[in-house]
Amino acid sequence: MTPLLEIDRLTTRYVSARGARVVEAVSDISFRLEAGETLGIVGESGSGKTTLALSIMRLLPPGARIAAGAVRFEGEDLLAKSDGEMRRLRGKRIAMILQDPMASLNPLFTVGDQVGESLRVHEGASRRTAWTRARELLTAVKIPAPEARVREYPHQLSGGMRQRIVGAIAISCEPRLLIADEPTTSLDVTIQAQYLNLLRDLQREHGLALIFITHNLGIVARMCDRVAVMYAGRLVEIGPVRRIFDAPAHPYTRALLESIPRLADARARLTAIDGQPPDLAALPVGCAFHPRCPKVEDRCRREVPTDIAVAEDHRARCWLAAR
Amino acid sequence: MTLLEVDNLVKHFPVKGGFFTGGGVVRAVDGVSFRIEAGRTVGVVGESGCGKTTTAKVVLGLETPTSGTLRFEGADLQTLDAAGRRRYRRSVQAVFQDPFASLNPRMRVGAIITEPLVVHEQLARGEARERALRLLDVVSLPERSIDLFPHEFSGGQRQRIAIARALALEPKLIVLDEPVSALDVSIRAQILNLLRDLQARLGLAYLFITHDLAAVAYMSHTVAVMYLGKLVEFGPARAVATAPQHPYTRALFAAALPSHPDERREDVTLVGEVPSPLAPPPGCRFHTRCPVVMERCAREEPPLVHTDGRLVACHLYSPTPGVGPWQPQRAAPGSLTSPSFTTGGAP
Structure with a gap:
């Protein structure tokens, strides 16, 4: 069976105005996503996780170019599609939720107009039908008093409520894939918990596949089936969440897991990762993590590690994983 | 020894009526009492609007309380004379969330971290430089940082600079307002460890404000949980985190x-x-x-x-x-x- 989404050796570069500087934000990345599955993509700022999502959506800013690879969605090559075909796909088959709900909503239109917009554009629904559906969608994302809310404007709503509206827009055309880029970063802890529960419910009801882009391993532990770890534009490890948490193969993944404080923490000190993430324009030779790696060997300083299968469905880009 | 005693602190902000709406009073902090012991950390957690940042601002002297008293080393802040207030401001320093906003981009690092010394001690330039080098060493930044500008540093390094500046006056209490929230995940542990080391070495007390519950459990001796301007639970960090009531x-x-x-x-x-x-x-x-x-x-x-x-x-x-x-x-x-x-x- 073909997977829902297949990324094959994808490379995306940012090129400066005169072509003087080239930064490879997504470098030779491959993975698959099955229907109904939840994949977490974790990484720090600048690791390329958002560029990866934008490459899949073909929403890259000017100056960024997909240099190599393929993105296949339901068996079709998205990179070969025309802009018009992509527009018909976005919001209908693939939807996206961004970090800041205020920036995703138009302050001049009512909630009802915005939730119904995709239906009118993609399915040719009448204004009246779109409004009726909008009310149902608000109920689906558990917004109290949807009849009143559809007539309100974004500024009249709280942050958690706005993010629910964005969620309602995302599911309005029943997409097969939902990409959520740090959807709860701007929310309070208890509101975040509500929102994560909501996303999980929506996913179950609609059989959505979910890509969760985050820097927070806690969200991955709570929400995801599989996790992909990114570092300096490369996918350094991917596998089932439980396996990655119990037996990480890449030293970066291991260090990340150990550096995070836990609620019932009895440790006197956190295990910190020395140094800082590299500048993508001046990557170290060999493995990009080698200057910070506690297990660095000679080979790591010379050669970029290849993608190595650690176990079934578990891959890591680390020379140590080869043994 | 009790360093700071906050007793029945109230801070209300009057809100002017808008075109369509009446005025009112935002009850940001409404009768909060707690103590900070010397050399210990009090963590304050709660969601937006719970009053944790307002509490911090009052402690820093950036807001005047509507009512209630703050006693520092036994002395009521309101009864202090000018010299006493100056001493208080030296003793209480702050590290803020965003090290990109809290450091002046036009000043060199050496000038940034010795500015408090220049203000409070009228330090000579040569001496200031020596103190700056010592402070850089305390926060594990290389000596050459002294002549660089903030934009030449990463987020974690900038937060080290902010910590060095907070340490310059040898304070007894540092207010940490979300000190690691803006940093990359792999850098947070470095800064949290540094803060714990400094506490052990210099006997600092911290008022640690954050929404990161695991970080507060790790860093604090005592945790205060706030909701809508009220203290709802206050107790030993481990007990509050593992068996909240x-x-x-x-x-x-x-x-x-x-x-x-x-x-x-x-x-x-x-x-x-x-x-x-x-x-x-x-x-x-x-x-x-x-x-x-x-x-x-x-x-x-x-x-x-x-x-x-x-x-x-x-x-x-x-x-x-x-x-x-x-x-x-x-x-x-x-x-x-x-x-x-x-x-x-x-x-």
Whole structure:
């Protein structure tokens, strides 16, 4: 069976105005996503996780170019599609939720107009039908008093409520894939918990596949089936969440897991990762993590590690994983 | 030894009426009391609008309290003379969330971290440079940093610069307002470790404000949980984090993200959102969202009472007059059912 989404050796570069500087934000990345599955993509700022999502959506800013690879969605090559075909796909088959709900909503239109917009554009629904559906969608994302809310404007709503509206827009055309880029970063802890529960419910009801882009391993532990770890534009490890948490193969993944404080923490000190993430324009030779790696060997300083299968469905880009 | 004693602190912000709306008063902090012991960390947690940042601003002297007293080393701040206030400001320093905003981009690092010394001690230039080098060493930055500008540093390094500046006057208390929230995940542990090392080495007290529950549990000796301007629970960090008692604290820590996929938390999801501090609910401010709300909660405000080695402001733990020790008068559907809740003991 073909997977829902297949990324094959994808490379995306940012090129400066005169072509003087080239930064490879997504470098030779491959993975698959099955229907109904939840994949977490974790990484720090600048690791390329958002560029990866934008490459899949073909929403890259000017100056960024997909240099190599393929993105296949339901068996079709998205990179070969025309802009018009992509527009018909976005919001209908693939939807996206961004970090800041205020920036995703138009302050001049009512909630009802915005939730119904995709239906009118993609399915040719009448204004009246779109409004009726909008009310149902608000109920689906558990917004109290949807009849009143559809007539309100974004500024009249709280942050958690706005993010629910964005969620309602995302599911309005029943997409097969939902990409959520740090959807709860701007929310309070208890509101975040509500929102994560909501996303999980929506996913179950609609059989959505979910890509969760985050820097927070806690969200991955709570929400995801599989996790992909990114570092300096490369996918350094991917596998089932439980396996990655119990037996990480890449030293970066291991260090990340150990550096995070836990609620019932009895440790006197956190295990910190020395140094800082590299500048993508001046990557170290060999493995990009080698200057910070506690297990660095000679080979790591010379050669970029290849993608190595650690176990079934578990891959890591680390020379140590080869043994 | 008690370093800072905050007693019944109130900070209200009057709001001017708009074109269509009447004015009002935002009750940002409404009768909060706590103490910070020398060399210890008090963590303050709570969601937006709970008053944690306002509390920090009052402690820093950036806001004047509407009422209530602050005593530093036993002296009431309001009765201090100018020299006394200056001494207080030296003794209490701050590190803020965003090291990109808190450092002047036009000043060199050496000038940034010695500015407090220049202001308070009229230090000569040569001496200032020597002190700057020593401070850089304390926060593990290379010597050559002294002549660089903030933009030449990463987020974690900038936060080290901000810490060095806070240390310049050898303070006794540092207010840490979300000190690692803006940093990359792999850098946070470095800064948290540095802060703990500095505390051990220099005997600093911290007022640590954050929404990161695991970080607060790791860093603090005592934790204060705030909700809509009120203190709802105050006690030893480990006890509060692992066996929270107030229904809000329970919900808050239940909502904290797991550190492992198999970690299961109590299933307490709060309904609704935090009410407006312009019109906080009567009685217990949490009663509109509380999963175990009782009839009494909407009428009477619960006092802070001692229970299980901490202070909790909840009617579940306050003895009802004439009824003796509290009875579980549970009224709400979907109530909390873990055994620790009914016994009030640690699990």
